[in-house]
Amino acid sequence: MHTTSSIRNLILISEVPQEILNRLISYLRNDGESGWRTLVYHLQQRDHLFSEDEINSFETIHAPTLVIEGLKKRNKTVDYLLSFLHLLPCRCAAEKLANDLWMLEKSQQKFMSTPMPECSKYSSVGPSYVPNGHSTHAQPNHLFDQAMFSSLNNLNKPSKPYISIMKQPTPQSVKIGDDLMLVCKAEGDPVPVHYQWYKDGHMLPNQNKHVLMIGETLLEHQGFYYCHLRSPNPPAVEKRTDEVFVSVVLAPSATPFCATNKVALLIANEHYAHNPRLPATSHDIRALTKILQEDLGFKTLSFTNLTYTNMMSAFILFKDLVSSGCYCVFYFGGHGYENDGKCFLVPIEAPPDYQNHDCVQAQSELENVKRRGDPNLMLILLDICRKRNPMNPTSHQSNGSSFADKVVFAYATTESAEAYEKYGEKHGIFVDSLRKHLTTPIRVNHMLSDVQDEIKKSDVQISEVKSTLSENRCLTDKIQLNDVKAIKAYKEVDRIWNSLHFTPLPVLLKFEACDAEVTISFTNILTNAVNISVNVIKCGKGVECKPFICTNYFGNLVVSHCSSEFEPQSCQVSNLEHLQEHLPVTVGFRYKFPSEEQWHLLRYTYSMRLPFIKLWNDAKPKRS
Template sequence: MSEPVRSTPGSLPLSRLAEPLLRRLSELLDRAAPGKGWRDLAQRAGSRGRVRLSPLDLEQCSLKVLEPEGSPSWSLLKLLGDRGCTVVELVEFLQALEHTEALQCLSHSGIKIVVQPDSQAVLSGQVVKLCCWATGHPFVHYQWFKQEKEVPHGNSPELVLNPVNVNDSGFYICRVNSESSFVFSRWARLEVCDLQGTSHGSLIGLPENKLRICIQPQPQNLTVGDALVLECGAVGNPIPHYQWFRNGFPLANGSKNVYMVTYADVEHQGTYWCHVFNDREDQDSKKIEVIIEDLSDLQKPADLQEQSNHRPVGLLYYAGHGYENYGNSFMVPIDAPNPYRSANCLCVQNILKLMQEKETGLNVFLLDMCRKRNEYDDTILILDALKVTANIVFGYATCQGAEAFEIQQSGLANGIFMKFLKDRLLEDKKITVLLDEVAEDMGKCHLTKGKQALEIRSSLSEKRALTDPIQQTASSAESLARNLQWAKAHELPESMYLEFKCGVQIQLGFAAEFSNVMIIYTRIVKKPPEIVVCRAYVTDFALDLDVDPKEANKGTPEETGSYLVSKDLPKHCLYTRLSSLQKLREHLIFTVCLHYEYPGIEDTMDERKEVNVGKPLIAKLGLHHGFKNNNCVQTCCMANNPFHNQIESSPVAAKYYVPSHCQPNSCPGTYHPNRICSDSIRQPETCSCNGTSRVLPSRHEVLNYSPPVEKSNVPVETTDDTVELEFLLSDNLRFSEQQ
């Protein structure tokens, strides 16, 4: 086996294409119709910042017509290849030019996977076969990987695990090689259920692909404060999905085979069961009872109960831009003017005063923000005196007068403080002890040594931890009304199906990331066989909402800027993220656009449907007062979007915001009210907190990568759950060249 090298799917350099193929592409471009020739290709490629084609480059390509057998297109393709242009990028450019013949030339020369490996859940001891069959010229080689590690002897189209065991669980992918290129199969997830010590005679003799529940949930008798853990396991192909129910209602966080509540209360008791399903069949687990006793009334004296019931905890976590003047800390809203002053910001010390008025038992402030002085603000605030209490803890991400940075890891951007804090949040330790350990962890990070250090300020005299149980008062009319409002602010539109005249049916679904952030996803569920290409986009949103058109209708939730709910969303959809729903004055109305093609017809067909989903999530509460109304619409455009030309010619400005620690209107990724949606490259990454370039990548850099829709077929890992592993695994994928 040769030395492994690092690569990612679709990153084949243009310079590595076979010479006959480059010659054929050159001929097609040289004699192309206006708008599809080599100059048009050069213009598209030159808009990419790293290619940078100069007028001299174009002149040299043009002069090739004076040479015998000279070709401007050949010269351009060689030039693009030398400057790192990839085959995927060339395909993007040709799609934008609608050069069908050149695209067919590329597709016919490549590898085509005709059988993809299937995800499946099986019993330990069974024989498992993962299949990947492909065609290519003159022949193809196969290479299987389990996550980023090569599978020994996995060099055939069928990977057989006989017998399979729990250690074989994971994600598998096959790399198919030909002489000039390679492609990856889709990821196949293998779950192996181990029933050692339990009886599973009822499963013996069943067809291998049959959906069956092999681990049933068990009844629970708990006391308040215990952990509730329910497990359901199933086997089948396609791989099973799970949805837990309590008293007949689906549970919001119940889409995994294990349902867990870390701190169970009496409200969690009831009748539970799990609905298991895949694309072919479904089955319910047995129904079990969960009983939770509250022993606190028997264990606590009456006066102690009364005292603890009226000592709530005040906790503020903030990540964003901030500053500190004269000992007061200020949090800067995303829509603050530039320059901003204290009157435009929230003072942390004022929030502490409000907490103290509620007679809180513990006040914790975790501030992931810069603490440099604001040179535009000379105001000295005269604040009311704070109470002298022994229950205050401040955890500052950085020292006074210093900046707070972000770091990129596994496709996510976190503040340095949060990166280390989240690893210890659930530790049952005094909050000051926990923060001390976070400070030690941060001190070992070589990226920020000498630049950022955690600062802790505390007057805490009790042993209080973030894991302390929350003491609740008896239900009052006020608390009941607040709970009803809270529930109302988390109501999503129901999933719906749309039928188009051409016979295509799509599913339109919704998910909540926060009470003011919603994900819309579209999926083709039925397509007539005579239609060869079919995509559904959402567009025409009111500018009351913050929708970044460049990050809409994407192939993964992460490409839209959503990382928190990606594991719970259905796969193989297009996703759009809507934020600032609190600004929505009217019903949410948008357009679903269907784009499809018939074989042998170059023209694309379009159909549109207007959808009204009412007021979703927090928009139901009408919290838009004070926001400027804007009746214009913005179109969610993207590379190769058939409706992109509409937005390019429109004067409507697209507003969007990507969280960052940089000052508004001075760093990329922040709120720009006058930015026009276009294909232009965004400005270089800088941070104006001190007028110098940033030491570490900003959050915008993480979100700015948008691979072509349906070009990448590898999952993305965004959480500890390995449902999505595309970019992490692909970035670490090692393989051996086989010729």
């Protein structure tokens, strides 16, 4: 006779109705620590279940479906899947699957002999929580029913387990440096109730009390929080509190104004095919990205060295991030000019005698952005020359900006003048002044006035500011979400931005010839640039190991910031927009045994699949 456990081991995932699997898939469709990525990680750690090609294929919106299909093809059982689902920090997916299977058995109305505890969205009873034992009732004929029956008939609880939330956490607005406190209170049976706090879907380590305390709050603590509640013993009951938004304020605001989100598009063109190089721009964009993102809470799209078509693609992506009531910033550093009040931004492939049709007309594209999202503040920073382009005829008309209110233009220089980079200086004059004042908690116009005063000290150029902003808005204003529409828009922007900046988890390479292990790690530098590094985790006894990145395998991508000229262990790879499918990363590995003088060489190529590539290709415009 089969035991309960052995019978359940025979239930194949392929026997489970697709409707139940679809609900499980919806639980796993997130990038948090309780999503499909963590499930795949545990499957690989223990059983090396999927091939590299299969793992690469998971980097799509259909990833959870492909994972479940992979398990079905391998004839894995429900019990096998549950054993891994229980390893996730949030066990809602495991509980939901177990509950759905029990509800399926109940709906057949064959073998129920005792009432079952009620189940809700966050509470369930399933086979993985029932002690082994033998049923005294008539056995069903179908193997699936038999397993469910054997597992479920062992329950003998005198009362129904429950969790009741007595106090929900509330939205907070805290200043940087202050303490953040969120409170959740619950009662239940059995006791005590276990608490676990999450931020943006990720479990917070060591935050497992009913009060969440964070001392000296930083901008990175801004986001959505909730607490996951769980009863201590089986049959398990789980609940989740309301999700609340915590806004972190840089400094006390001069007014009660706030934003629904903060987004920025930054483009820096340094390497021109037919025009002089501008070396400071690559440093400028990194400095501004860091300040806007880390100090002011902006979601930044940052690109270097874009062609005309790619600049238009960047504007299309930017429009997807702009929503009603947000603050948005646009920055361009590179060659440019101004004709009839309109500024033209020069792409990297423009000919030396470029004309209007070779360039991007800034005001036109930014007006499209503003119409799309209706931001409450639009700051436009143009680090370009504003001299007339003699290659274009003069229209003798002033066709300047037709923007409505809430827009501020800050030019690196005045009309008909040039913008400069100081020889030997890391940053251009305009950005060097900007980065000193952007985080000042005063009205944007007043902040830019301080920038103008700073630039005057250079005795080279004078900045100009034009504004239709009538309100006292600051870049330091907090983000506040007051309605469902604003919350939905914020989360959608967050989803798009995270997809554009996704990088895979570190990849572990094993070289059995010398008992060595090496990791390849990836970090976003800009939206179209990634830092790649290799590190030795383990090397055989007495063996010398030297991993390195093969920089000559990146094709037409730009490789820079290498840790060394020869066989570097880290480097930055830019212009990811040139990729069509994936980024091939080739790692070289040199090793030498103690008794040998000759080095051995191995190579391994990892195909790095990035959601950015598909999103970028989808945004490519058709140039008329």
